[in-house]
Amino acid sequence: MPKATRQAFGEALAELAASRPQVVVLDADLSKSTMTSLFGKKFPERRFQFGIAEANMIGAAAGLALCGKVPVVSSFACFLVGRLETIRVCAAYNRTNVKLVGTHAGLGIGDDGASQMGLEDLGALRSLPNLSILQPADELETRQMTEWMLDHDGPVYLRLTRQKTADVHGPDYRFKLGAADTVYEPPPGAPLQATLFASGGTVGEAVKAARALMDRGFRARAVNCGSLVPFDEEAVVRAAQDSARLVTLEDHHVNGGLGSAVCEAAARRACAVPVLRLGATEFGESGTAEELYEKRGLSWSHAAEACLRNLA
Amino acid sequence: MSVDELKTLARGLRVDIVRMIEAAGSGHPGGSLSVVDILAALYTRVLRHRPEEPGWPERDRFLLSKGHACPALYAVLAHCGYFPKEKLSTLRRLDSPLQGHPDRLRLPGVEASTGSLGLGLSIGIGMALAAKLDKKGFHTWCVLGDGEMQEGQVWEAAMAAPQLKLGNLSMIADLNGGQIDGPVAEVMDLEPLSDKLKAFRWDVRVIDGHDFKQILDALEWAAAAKDRPAAILAKTVKGKGVSFMEGVIDWHGKAPNKDEADRAVREIESA
Numbered sequence: 301m302p303k304a305t306r307q308a309f310g311e312a313l314a315e316l317a318a319s320r321p322q323v324v325v326l327d328a329d330l331s332k333s334t335m336t337s338l339f340g341k342k343f344p345e346r347r348f349q350f351g352i353a354e355a356n357m358i359g360a361a362a363g364l365a366l367c368g369k370v371p372v373v374s375s376f377a378c379f380l381v382g383r384l385e386t387i388r389v390c391a392a393y394n395r396t397n398v399k400l401v402g403t404h405a406g407l408g409i410g411d412d413g414a415s416q417m418g419l420e421d422l423g424a425l426r427s428l429p430n431l432s433i434l435q436p437a438d439e440l441e442t443r444q445m446t447e448w449m450l451d452h453d454g455p456v457y458l459r460l461t462r463q464k465t466a467d468v469h470g471p472d473y474r475f476k477l478g479a480a481d482t483v484y485e486p487p488p489g490a491p492l493q494a495t496l497f498a499s500g501g502t503v504g505e506a507v508k509a510a511r512a513l514m515d516r517g518f519r520a521r522a523v524n525c526g527s528l529v530p531f532d533e534e535a536v537v538r539a540a541q542d543s544a545r546l547v548t549l550e551d552h553h554v555n556g557g558l559g560s561a562v563c564e565a566a567a568r569r570a571c572a573v574p575v576l577r578l579g580a581t582e583f584g585e586s587g588t589a590e591e592l593y594e595k596r597g598l599s600w601s602h603a604a605e606a607c608l609r610n611l612a
Numbered sequence: 613m614s615v616d617e618l619k620t621l622a623r624g625l626r627v628d629i630v631r632m633i634e635a636a637g638s639g640h641p642g643g644s645l646s647v648v649d650i651l652a653a654l655y656t657r658v659l660r661h662r663p664e665e666p667g668w669p670e671r672d673r674f675l676l677s678k679g680h681a682c683p684a685l686y687a688v689l690a691h692c693g694y695f696p697k698e699k700l701s702t703l704r705r706l707d708s709p710l711q712g713h714p715d716r717l718r719l720p721g722v723e724a725s726t727g728s729l730g731l732g733l734s735i736g737i738g739m740a741l742a743a744k745l746d747k748k749g750f751h752t753w754c755v756l757g758d759g760e761m762q763e764g765q766v767w768e769a770a771m772a773a774p775q776l777k778l779g780n781l782s783m784i785a786d787l788n789g790g791q792i793d794g795p796v797a798e799v800m801d802l803e804p805l806s807d808k809l810k811a812f813r814w815d816v817r818v819i820d821g822h823d824f825k826q827i828l829d830a831l832e833w834a835a836a837a838k839d840r841p842a843a844i845l846a847k848t849v850k851g852k853g854v855s856f857m858e859g860v861i862d863w864h865g866k867a868p869n870k871d872e873a874d875r876a877v878r879e880i881e882s883a
Contacts, residue, residue: 324745348741348776356734356768363738363752366724368669369745371738386765389728390735394716 301439302464305500306403308442309460310335313372314342316447321346323450326361326373328354333462334374334403355383358398362390365397370450377402377418377459384424391455392428399449400457405435406551406580407596408501409462413586418459423556425457426529432477433529435459437503438467441526444475452477459500459528461551463589466504468524477527480535484510484522492519494607495539498549499525499558505593506549508600513607520547520607525558533565540571547576547606551598554579576606613656615824621691622652626853626880628687628700634873636704639712642863643757644684646788646821646848651688653827654753654784658835663693666720672750673723673739677732678757678786679713680865685722686710694721730763732756733783737773740781740841751835755784759791762800767812773841774813782834783814783843786821788850790861806845814843821846853880 317323317339325347331337340347350357354375361371373380380387380402391398405418425433432454436442442460449456468483484507486492493513498506506522513520521543523535539546546566548559559577566575578597585592593599613621625648633639654674655661662668676685683703690697695709702708709719713727724735736754743750756766773781785805793799802808806816815837819826827846834842850864851857854876868876 324741346745350772351775353768353772355765356737356772359731359734359765359769360738360741360772362724363735363740364742365738366735367673367739367742367746369738369742385728386731386734389725389731394725 303439305442305460308439310338312443312446314338323370326357355386358386359390361398362396372399374401376404377421381421392430395430403460404462407584407592408589410589414583417584419580432456435500440469461501478530480525480532483524486519492543494520494545495543496522496547501551502549505600509603531561536565540573545574550579618824625687629683630876632700632703633867635701640680640865642850643681645852647786648684655688658831673752675732675754679726682714689721729760730765733769740778752781758787770812779837781841788848790850809843816843818845821848
């Protein structure tokens with residue numbers, strides 16, 4: 301069933317915290333949106349309200365972590381990364397066990413418009429040492445990433461959607477840090493037109509694009525990159541060997557996020573393959589998620605078109 | 613340690629500060645010399661800590677939010693036995709645990725890496741919350757600079773600590789009146805600071821930050837606070853103890869040369 305990854309996170313957190321007494325939650329007046337309110341209802345003594353003051357909340361999380369707690373802070377992705385200096389020093393440089401959860405990632409939030417859309421968080425946070433960065437595609441992956449995050453010793457950034465996302469994983473899926481997974485593979489045969497790399501809110505679009513291409517007799521693979529740091533370089537190398545091009549599809553600016561990660565891997569491993577990056581290039585605007593994905597070139601139809609585009 | 617012994621100790625720590633910054637060729641003497649009396653009193657008379665077991669869970673926490681004053685912290689930590697005093701001369705050298713600003717992962721005894729101003733009080737809030745959650749009796753102390761208090765995050769933290777009823781958290785403001793671009797009052801005045809903090813629901817006490825009797829009384833008062841955090845506003849002199857540095861902004865972040873350091877040490881030792 302389609303579910304927003306923030307919802308899946310909130311449910312998983314409230315559940316997993318029962319057997320993890322060290323987990324505490326810090327909120328900045330958005331717990332009903334980031335869904336940490338589910339934890340707050342169950343464990344009010346372990347939940348702290350910091351008001352609309354994210355920087356102090358992140359710093360306090362570092363202090364809690366330095367005393368053995370596992371603090372989870374959440375807000376919209378754009379408001380967390382807006383406190384980059386505090387994240388840089390208190391979480392990353394101090395290497396504290398702080399869990400940063402940025403919800404409402406990207407254009408997919410829809411109506412609220414540009415100022416609420418985190419489209420630059422990955423670009424900023426990928427340059428911080430010590431920080432693991434994850435972005436789940438669906439409910440199952442969100443639950444597994446949440447569990448991994450709580451049990452991992454070190455700072456983590458988890459990027460979540462406001463909008464519902466379709467299930468792209470079967471029940472046997474097991475999240476592995478640093479591993480991308482194939483969510484659609486054409487039957488064996490001729491080389492592929494493209495491998496589509498997607499993450500978070502765009503993975504469902506990538507699967508739809510690959511299926512639509514198959515229906516028309518074209519062959520494309522869809523790969524889910526849930527682990528952005530560390531990143532699965534081998535998945536890029538493998539795709540470069542059997543695909544005419546790589547296409548990245550992300551609800552983030554094309555610079556600094558998934559598209560950059562794929563290009564970096566391709567360059568570092570000397571893969572002679574063109575890479576087309578689909579994603580935001582401007583600030584967002586109001587509209588429905590579907591309308592915005594269509595207008596800004598993030599929908600499955602744009603992705604399918606990119607897989608066939610004449611590269612000459 | 614008596615007040616007289618503290619005075620003797622502080623003279624030695626001031627010599628250490630001058631010598632280590634001289635050896636490094638860079639560093640911040642002004643704010644180190646202004647805060648060192650407070651640190652000497654805190655570490656030898658108030659703080660419950662075990663230098664031989666820096667991770668002792670019950671220890672009081674100390675945060676130097678004004679991280680650039682770390683020469684003072686390093687001198688005190690060495691005196692307490694966290695590391696051999698000979699290490700002080702490695703300040704700011706490649707691979708030294710004595711980084712230009714404190715690094716908790718390189719130097720046991722440093723509770724949090726600081727240096728980017730305005731962050732320490734927030735970290736202290738987290739530590740004080742953790743103590744309350746675990747019903748532990750440790751106290752968290754955070755030293756801020758006055759210039760540092762221009763940072764917005766300090767006031768987010770100042771708003772939160774009383775709301776969270778953190779009587780186990782104390783702030784000590786080292787009010788030396790100077791910052792890189794000039795006097796604090798001219799760059800961005802903080803006054804009336806005491807009224808501001810009171811309005812933010814802190815218990816406030818103003819002291820002379822070089823008078824050990826006043827420092828010790830205030831530390832004791834803050835440690836005994838119950839439901840509200842305490843702020844000690846310590847009026848200090850930037851560069852205290854070295855006449856040619858006292859109140860001279862230029863010595864905020866400049867190392868003395870050999871000749872200047874010798875003069876400074878002679879002055880400190882004969883005081």
